[in-house]
Amino acid sequence: MSAPNKSYDPVEVETLKPEEIERMRDEALAAFAAAGSLDALHEAKVAHTGPASPLALANREIGALPPHAKAEAGKRVGMARGGVNKALAARQAELEAERDARVLVEEDVDVTLPYDRVRSGARHPLTTLSERIEDIFVAMGYEVAEGPQVEAEWFNFDALNIGPDHPARGEADTFFVQTASGGGSAVREGGTESGVVLRTHTSPVQIRSLLERELPVYVICPGRVYRTDELDATHTPVFHQVELLAVDEGLTMADLKGTLDHMVQSLFGEGMKTRLRPNFFPFTEPSAEMDMLCYVCKGESVGNPDRPCRTCSSEGWIELGGCGMVNPRVLTACGVDPEKYSGFAFGFGIERMLMFRHNVEDMRDMVEGDVRFTRPFGMEI
Incomplete structure (x- = not known):
């Protein structure tokens, strides 16, 4: 029985190449930055962090690599996904702060102004x-x-x-x-x-x-x-x-x-x-x-x-x-x-x-x- 082929040069999966992982991460960061509302950010979140997102699909391809190549590929994908999640959380905090500030202005109530409710009457x-x-x-x-x-x-x-x-x-x-x-x-x-x-x-x-x-x-x-x-x-x-x-x-x-x-x-x-x-x-x-x-x-x-x-x-x-x-x-x-x-x-x-x-x-x-x-x-x- 022959020994393991230590010199085997594994075939790199296309989606796990460093430049591809970097491109997926940059696209996700750009989509989060371009989101102008919480609804738009939610759509970008589903597209770039959901089960069918590019990084999620790339993560599944790690299983096709030889054992000694999985660690390096997993590290690259994990760092990219971590950066994406961090950017998502930061952008969500920004948009929520903007929403709260806007609500305070748009829904501000001046309690000194006459209100539109029918006031209680009074006997003469x-x-x-x-x-x-x-x-x-x-x-x-x-x-x-x-x-x-x-x-x-x-x-x-x-x-x-x-x-x-x-x-x-x-x-x-x-x-x-x-x-x-x-x-x-x-x-x-x-x-x-x-x-x-x-x-x-x-x-x-x-x-x-x-x-x-x-x-x-x-x-x-x-x-x-x-x-x-x-x-x-x-x-x-x-x-x-x-x-x-x-x-x-x-x-x-x-x-x-x-x-x-x-x-x-x-x-x-x-x-x-x-x-x-x-x-x-x-x-x-x-x-x-x-x-x-x-x-x-x-x-x-x-x-x-x-x-x-x-x-x-x-x-x-x-x-x-x-x-x-x-x-x-x-x-x-x-x-x-x-x-x-x-x-x-x-x-x-x-x-x-x-x-x-x-x-x-x-x-x-x-x-x-x-x-x-x-x-x-x-x-x-």
């Missing part, structure tokens, strides 16, 4: 305040009464002892309404013959309550009213009032004063007081203007030049509205015996109260519908 503060006032008096045993906004003159004026010659019954103060031929309504351009008005206060609801309910009557009447005022910072032709009526046996001005104090303390906090100043209203006798202790200075600015108060002009008091004992003529007009029953009433504007409680300076903000005004008041229910 007039509604919230009106319901809070209602809750105060409902807790005291009063009922909430409502009535039509288009009202007969008798309810709006006559039953309240407001005579035909009273200035408030003129077109300079009241919107008169006439019935149209089609059954609708239209504001009159002249004359007051229609006998129908847009109510100028919620007092007609008090008259209807006395006519429709059994005595005693304790009602609060919130609602929208109309006056021929120009819209400005302190006036509006359409505004809201809250009026109260209590008719029972033995009611006095002391009951009225106690009710006013309770309302003001519920709305503005403990320690708040009211005062009554003599005045005249056709529907109450005696009548008074009710003032509230200034909720800012609590009266400490009076006679104190070192501590002036803009809210009350350093007078110590803020005017809220009118009040008094129900005029016996009003009771008689509603079929109530003034010898047996007495009552008190008061009323004030909700817009004015809102301006006091929240330092609103311009009444136009309440009617223009700008959500930037209503949203800060939230969704309080």
Whole structure:
């Protein structure tokens, strides 16, 4: 048996020649460098490192070499594949870094810009305040009464002892309404013959309550009213009032004063007081203007030049509205015996109260519908 042929010169496989291995490696490196995106790099990776790539096929040819030639060929292929994998990892890191940087720029969100989601709404503060006032008096045993906004003159004026010659019954103060031929309504351009008005206060609801309910009557009447005022910072032709009526046996001005104090303390906090100043209203006798202790200075600015108060002009008091004992003529007009029953009433504007409680300076903000005004008041229910 002959010995191994040590001098055998193995036939070199073409794909394992050094120049071929070098060419395959350079092609792979060039393909990775030319890849401009991760998707393109993935395609180059499959083409140059996958099972069917040139270097992978060359690696399979190593088995065709004689044993003593396999080591050198395997070393060449292994170094080439290692260099290719290293270049692939480096290029992938570069492209991922570029992608992340691009995403930060393209998908950047400026949190100071208005967003496109539908913002949550907000209840109008007039509604919230009106319901809070209602809750105060409902807790005291009063009922909430409502009535039509288009009202007969008798309810709006006559039953309240407001005579035909009273200035408030003129077109300079009241919107008169006439019935149209089609059954609708239209504001009159002249004359007051229609006998129908847009109510100028919620007092007609008090008259209807006395006519429709059994005595005693304790009602609060919130609602929208109309006056021929120009819209400005302190006036509006359409505004809201809250009026109260209590008719029972033995009611006095002391009951009225106690009710006013309770309302003001519920709305503005403990320690708040009211005062009554003599005045005249056709529907109450005696009548008074009710003032509230200034909720800012609590009266400490009076006679104190070192501590002036803009809210009350350093007078110590803020005017809220009118009040008094129900005029016996009003009771008689509603079929109530003034010898047996007495009552008190008061009323004030909700817009004015809102301006006091929240330092609103311009009444136009309440009617223009700008959500930037209503949203800060939230969704309080």
